[in-house]
Each structure stands twice: as structure tokens, then as C-alpha cells.
Amino acid sequence: MTKSPHLILLTTDFKPNLGGISQYLHHLWDELSQYTSTTVISIVPYQDKKLSHRYELKILSSSLLNKNKTNSIVKTWQLLRDFHPQREIMPFIESLSGQPLEIFIGVWHPLSHIWCEALQRANLPYSFFIYGQELITSQYRSWASKRSSDLKGAKQVYACSEATAELAKVVTTYHLGTQIIYPGITSPENSLSIETKAGIYRKELQLTGGPIVLSLCRLIHRKGIDLVLESFTGLREKFPDLKYIVAGDGEEKEKLQQRTIDLKIDDQVIFLGAVDEETKTVLFALCDLFVMPVRDEPDNWEGFGMCFLEAAIAGKAAIGGKTGGVIEAIEEGVTGYLVNTDNATQTGRAMKKLLGDGDLRRRMGEAARKRAENFTWANSAARLWGMIQ
Secondary structure: OOOOOEEEEEEOOOOOOOOHHHHHHHHHHHHHOOOOOEEEEEOOOOOOOOOOOOOEEEEOOOHHHHHHOOHHHOOHHHHHHHOOOOOOHHHHHHHOOOOOEEEEEOOOOHHHHHHHHHHHHOOOOEEEEEOOHHHHOHHHHHHHHHHHHHHHOOOEEEEOOHHHHHHHHHHHOOOOOOEEOOOOOOOOOOHHHHHHHHHHHHHHOOOOOOOEEEEEOOOOHHHOHHHHHHHHHHOOOOOOOOEEEEEOOOOOHHHHHHHHHHOOOOOOEEEEEOOOHHHHHHHHHHOOEEEEOOOOOOOOOOOOOHHHHHHHHOOOOEEEEOOOOHHHHOOEOOOEEEEOOOOOHHHHHHHHHHHOOHHHHHHHHHHHHHHHOOOOHHHHHHHHHHHHO
16 A cells, blocks of 8 residues: 655745735645645744644754844845755655655745755755746846746646736746645634624724725735726715725735825725634625736736635626636636726726625625635545645
């Protein structure tokens, strides 16, 4: 009988980092732990004991990160020196000799290239996860040939969406034979408790009347929050009690807040800042519509958009930008609408249609919920495990 392989994940992005990549890898590896022994080897410091996980978590030691608290201000050459594979990674892998191994790189990064070279020298096959942003960012332009070489040398490449898989073909000019492992969603465990908390939030935020529109994301230009604000001027007459909740933080926050003042809609827009997972669930429960008109930008990429799944599992229709993996997260005309984001026209038109037709909004929301039930971490892990076996 063949022994199950030990799964090793090497990653430069993981919990407690926020964002889709860290969430994706954490949930996927946690589910894979039900099948076999799993280890995550991360460079991201993590001291919080509240993180529940079934995988073994190894944090690579680093005087740089312990001193600076974040790897965002550590230069690439320092990372390459501090996390050299011969220091801890290869000794750990060698200690597992006698066990079949499956090694994965969580996301491409210049440091990942050094790891790939070490694995190749040791004749150890590795597989890659790709999301899109790391394939096109100008930050890695000088590393493009090395990135392509690492992907071509992989045993297998797994993408978070069909759109990302197609992007990889263009970027590497090579058919990688990429397999798709979609992100999943975790259904809320106690809907009664969520509804109770949603009621409390309504009172605290004075959300009387309605309807309520929600955006939840990092506040950067690509997410298109300004397009939602611009749409308000055409919606106020028909929906005088319309409220817009913006959850998240980022470099555009002050600019967006000033724009609400300029448009004289600051009394209808609530900026909550960053929120925790529980609050996110409550916000999805109390909103009537989720909107995030993500832009198509040359140096940015939306691999999928897990927030659209989070809205869907809460039974909410969504409006998203017609770009990247968003076209797979929203089923056009069934669970919501995909809009062109050159200007605010299509965003405003889609919002007006859904806000003005409660029956349509509810039908789309229910269709979204049923569709989202297929996007589970258990299903994604089972698909990946089936490919490994």
C-alpha cells in the first residue's frame, strides 16, 4: 500500500497577513490536513494563539522581521539573505527522508525563486499556486525571466481562476497545463446570532429606511469605490434613504471621504475602516446589495474576488467589474451584474435596476447562495488531493 505524501507549503504570504492569498492558502491547507500530514513553512511572523489550524505551522526565524515587524519594509536582497533555503528549509525537508513528499510554493516572489533553485538542485519536484497579480506587477519586472523559468520547471501549476490561468499563458508565453483550484467559502454557523447582531448594527449606524449598499475591500483605486460614489447623484432622487457602507482601509480612504463631501453625500456614506471576520459576516447579512466595480488596470489583477462569494453565501446579489476572475465569481444576469468600469455609467445603471426591483434582487441573491454552496474549501481541497494522488 502506497504511503500518503507529506504536503509541504513554502510561502512568503500567509496568516496573519490580510488578503485573498493568505486566506486561500490557510483554508486549503487546513482542509488538506484531513487527508494526510501537512506543514506550512512561512516567513510571516505569527504569535497569535487564536488561529485554529490542523496543519503544522513553521515560522522561519528572521532577525529582520522580528525587528521590523513587517516584511513590507525589508528589501528583497535582505529577504534572500535572511531566508536562504540552506538555513532551515532544506534541513527540515531532509529530516523527512523516507516519506513521500509533495512540495508547493504558495505564491511567486523573488525569494520563491531561490527556493525553487534549491529544490531543483536537490532533485525535488515542486508545484506552484498562482493568482495573477504576482505575474504582472512592475515590481517584479526584472525578475520576469526567472519567474517564467520557475513556473515552467514546476511539476504542476494551480490557478485560482480560469482567467488567471489564461493570464499565465500570456505572461510566460508557455502552456503550463494549469489546473484550477477555486477559492471556497465558509457558511455562517449561527444565522440567528448573525441576524441579531445585524439588528444591533442597524441601530448603532442609524440605518433606518434603506436600501443599504455595501463594499468591502482594500481602499485602492482599482477597487472602484469612487464609481459607486459617483453613481449616487443619479440615485438619490429615487432612493432618498439610500445608505452606503464602505468597510476596509487603504491609501484612497481620505480621498474617497473628501469626494463624498464634494458630492454632498457624506450623510449617506459610512466609512467603517478595517473590520474583523465576524463583523464582515454581519455586514453581508444586513446589506441589500454588494458592489465592487473592480477596474481592469495593466499593473493590477483581481484573481477571483472572494468577497463576491461571501456576499453570495449571505444571499446577496452583487455588482462587479468585468475583469480578471470576477467574471467567474459572478454569473452575469443570474447572480448579479458585471459592468464596464471606464466610467460610473454602467455601475449606476446596474445599481438602479437592482435597488429598484426587490423581487429581482432577491431572486439573484437566492441564485447566488445556491451557486456559492458549490464553492467550499472542502471541495477545493478534495479536488487538489485527487490530483496529487
